[in-house]
Amino acid sequence: MKALVYHGPGKKIWEEKPKPTIKEQTDAVVKILKTTICGTDLHIMKGDLPEVTDGRIIGHEGVGIIDEVGSAVSNFKKGDHVIISCITSCGKCEYCKKAMYSHCEKGGWILGYLIDGCQAEYVRIPYADNSLYPIPAGADEEALVMLSDILPTGFECGVLNGKVSPGDTIAIVGSGPIGMAALLTSQFYSPANIIMIDQDDNRLAVSKTFGATHTINSAKEDAVEKIMSLTNGKGVDTAIEAVGATATFELCEEIVAAGGHIANIGVHGKSVTLHMETLWSRNITITTRLVDASTTPMLFKTVQSGKLEPKKLITHHFKLDEIVKAYDTFGNAAKEKALKVILTS
Amino acid sequence: MKALVYHGPGKKIWEEKPKPTIKEQTDAVVKILKTTICGTDLHIMKGDLPEVTDGRIIGHEGVGIIDEVGSAVSNFKKGDHVIISCITSCGKCEYCKKAMYSHCEKGGWILGYLIDGCQAEYVRIPYADNSLYPIPAGADEEALVMLSDILPTGFECGVLNGKVSPGDTIAIVGSGPIGMAALLTSQFYSPANIIMIDQDDNRLAVSKTFGATHTINSAKEDAVEKIMSLTNGKGVDTAIEAVGATATFELCEEIVAAGGHIANIGVHGKSVTLHMETLWSRNITITTRLVDASTTPMLFKTVQSGKLEPKKLITHHFKLDEIVKAYDTFGNAAKEKALKVILTS
Amino acid sequence: MKALVYHGPGKKIWEEKPKPTIKEQTDAVVKILKTTICGTDLHIMKGDLPEVTDGRIIGHEGVGIIDEVGSAVSNFKKGDHVIISCITSCGKCEYCKKAMYSHCEKGGWILGYLIDGCQAEYVRIPYADNSLYPIPAGADEEALVMLSDILPTGFECGVLNGKVSPGDTIAIVGSGPIGMAALLTSQFYSPANIIMIDQDDNRLAVSKTFGATHTINSAKEDAVEKIMSLTNGKGVDTAIEAVGATATFELCEEIVAAGGHIANIGVHGKSVTLHMETLWSRNITITTRLVDASTTPMLFKTVQSGKLEPKKLITHHFKLDEIVKAYDTFGNAAKEKALKVILTS
């Protein structure tokens, strides 16, 4: 089969690889129908995640058709259409039993990272019964690719951890795909005001069409000042960090109201300064989370009922074998006005 | 009347001051029966809180007898015995309505800070109906002094925010009075293991008699290593910071388990380094809180039923007019083996 | 002034009464701008609530202008526009401190019941600081009348107690004003399916325009069978009882899924049969609640931001002095296709 293979920093090739086979009786092999590229994949390609070794097939998102199942797989059979979760869950360990699949003792995030992934014609999925979700006939499979990772991530790490509630004023710092995912799913809870902060006017304009009530271009305006002005000097009930940088995290510290929440989604490469000299008495909560993808079934219901429209996140389409070109587009997201790209086999 | 008055850094005098009177119809004047000294009072005396001005009467804890009430006070009358809350609550503002009294628009922590306090023969208590609690006949009033501040602080900021649960393993960093208050009240929730960390062997030994299951002298042992060894490499479910220093906060970051909680109690004068490069994916929660003293009525019930023994925290007794001497003892807590001192009028 | 006065079962007169005055320093006198009629008022008029005595002015909803305040009122002054809460809260008792205002030791529901109410030119509001909410200039005051009672009731007793969550399937039994209030506010939490059950086709048709995804006329269809068919035999996540009758409560017992919630809003005059022989093992929760109106400030934010449109509930308008005619219309709600009526002074 063909697959996108990492060959060290800066080198990725769409090349022939052996089709995966069942290794454990809890495995399934899935034929990829549609997949996408994650910001994390860009980091891998740059060499930022040294755990990823030469020869690894990248990608942790997608929908597909079951090609083969191991003898212990009972929820799926050949021919079933499935959403692939970015998180592998054994269903048996202490963490899985509390739905904290991200820290599964035998799984967690391994796909396209420590084991071969989804940017390929076929992928082997360990613990298939707990790591795949069924797609009924007639569902919009392109939309469901967004349930592999980006929507659960924005929702779990940003919205749920941030305890977004009706009537709240929230700020989302960063309007890339993950900030947009938080923006879409935050509306499940009817906040009164959603303030989107970014340095890209195009993305801010898009965020308005996605439901943002206010936007701030932090390259041009003083974000803290504007937020204090919008909130009567109190700050926001929830500040969602969707970038993974020092400055954006520290901005969240400045804009969170007393009694409020900072919900981190961003992947950080460096420490940040936590201003405990002011925050100690402010009754705030700061949360971190690697997505558990435990809400994928719930998100599926909101998609089926039309409460959530994942396709808003999809800006570009490619054939699967055009994936290198797709990386170029996704890698120049600002210029290309790209959010998520869909690759179809 | 006599009162302890702050006259700038390093200068405090037990001196004559006018007896307070009712200024607002929601005020009460309380005759102090018993009061105590808080670590924060030591900071005030050093000049660390510049908001405290020359002439201020210090102190925010105590029990007393109602001497006079304003015309709008309905819960109390002259002669009633009361616990004085360290936090003043108007009962009418947005924050009071959500029991976040610490941020009351007209109150919060003001006693012995922005208005005259309890280390005096009489004190004026604003919003008396919402800032005092009744003491029934026969209660142990000395024990109840601990409900003004130290026990709600340890409980709310450490135990409740830290979500201590049955079977958990928790660590409390700092075994001064506030760490001890967290230690006593954490046992409401039956954690399996309570690890006390300090650099004072005497305090650690005392903590064992208060219910700690393990102690670590971090001056002599590698606390991180020992905790990882005790927890099978996982870390603690809850790490309670009860010091207010950079090193102790960062120790909490190192020992918290995936999915765990860091609950800050300490008053911090400086920022800390938050290691988001490791914590971003650990599903942790960090909380800060200025005590709301909203749990004082609940703590009262646990004292009355014998579930909580506040008197364990009391190590020294003085007459109220010996308060300068009491400050010396409390200020040399390690040497004097002092936790809380009681001053009786 | 003029007021609607109850003179025993079946007798109500719009007649001259003395204008109320400040009795306690925490009182306010409010000039009524707009008021409405509640289903409970119909019960009072029939004599179903014997606590209501001859001569009582009825009504517990409305917006108005502060005419006079007692000396201890600090949040409001003459001329302020206010929402009147149906629930009086002293702000000082054990119940008020936990935001369970419905059981306030000195308040709760007393307005237009145990003390004179809002269907009058003026009304005296005890504990004004905690029982009134400010209306900013420019707000739509007619819409805000719905925040006195009906929307908090539907939201608190039905939606919050019923733990409505994104993706859920819920049923609301009864599509009168209170069921409609639950319908509107349930959408704060983005349930996937909202099934409205009633015996009035007009109301069911209206509910569709308010956001119901399915309707069942239980006079014509087997509601249990239809719900089981819609839910794959599982039942609903939340069943909201918005009638107050034996049959409708027992319908909720039949349609609730394992792990689900029955949230009662209805006022019941009789006991119901609880089928513990089937429910004991179904992991369900049943809740009851007298509205606390603790969410009025939050609901206000959702109205101001356009997330909630209370005016959808208003079907008829009258002058305040046409109130007897308004009762006729509201009392023939089915025929008149009435939900809420607005009376303007």
Add this chain to the structure above:
Amino acid sequence: MKALVYHGPGKKIWEEKPKPTIKEQTDAVVKILKTTICGTDLHIMKGDLPEVTDGRIIGHEGVGIIDEVGSAVSNFKKGDHVIISCITSCGKCEYCKKAMYSHCEKGGWILGYLIDGCQAEYVRIPYADNSLYPIPAGADEEALVMLSDILPTGFECGVLNGKVSPGDTIAIVGSGPIGMAALLTSQFYSPANIIMIDQDDNRLAVSKTFGATHTINSAKEDAVEKIMSLTNGKGVDTAIEAVGATATFELCEEIVAAGGHIANIGVHGKSVTLHMETLWSRNITITTRLVDASTTPMLFKTVQSGKLEPKKLITHHFKLDEIVKAYDTFGNAAKEKALKVILTS
């Protein structure tokens, strides 16, 4: 092997049966070391559960040694000591993913009910990885038999659902084994007062040694009156029904305070009268639950740390082959002063 076999109402025989074997690759066969008898087993023996068919081996509690595992079992191997959960969990279905194992689509309570159970020398356990818990060397295995069913049942259905909190006043109606399990585990949360209600003076006396603060013999005293007198007319924060009868459930309705909880544990054969005419406005919560046994790992930690002493529940010991005699003792619990019996192979 030998096993206790149900042969229709009133007929049980300790007789030879084929040793169970692995049927599915997720199965384990466990050699029973210790087992016990549940009140439910008495009902089965009477014929109250017609789903139980002639030839069924009874029993759903015990500890044992793994004798054999299916090829898909990864958490256990031959020779491991294990606690057998009364609830079978597949770990893969919608219910298992939310830890509601009682409603597992392929499991739930089936052991000694729909499939052969634990009152035998060997038992086959389906979905062994999710339905067994490891016992470390040196643990007190007799105590751990109480973690199969009785302690999780009392804790989950009574204490957790009842939201028992520090300082609360709770009542437990019924002081049989399950009421005693609730009594022991309620103390994890430090209620101020625990009122035990029963008609057996011996059991009430025992409950005092287990931590009850008050006892009421409802055959001799008016329980409602006494509770109102103890609670200043307010009633209890939580009423736990641990009998499964109409009168005891309705007693809970009478004694629950406004804002309180009724947590049902009892197995009910008949409907009860729910007094909605008084309860509708009382802000109460009623819960039902079939034990999920999801807290067994947490309870294990509390046992290991000495916070919970399950052996208090054990009153009698027998050899496994004396099980018919053990049934006689357990069936005459009042006379024999029996709580739980232990049968050792």
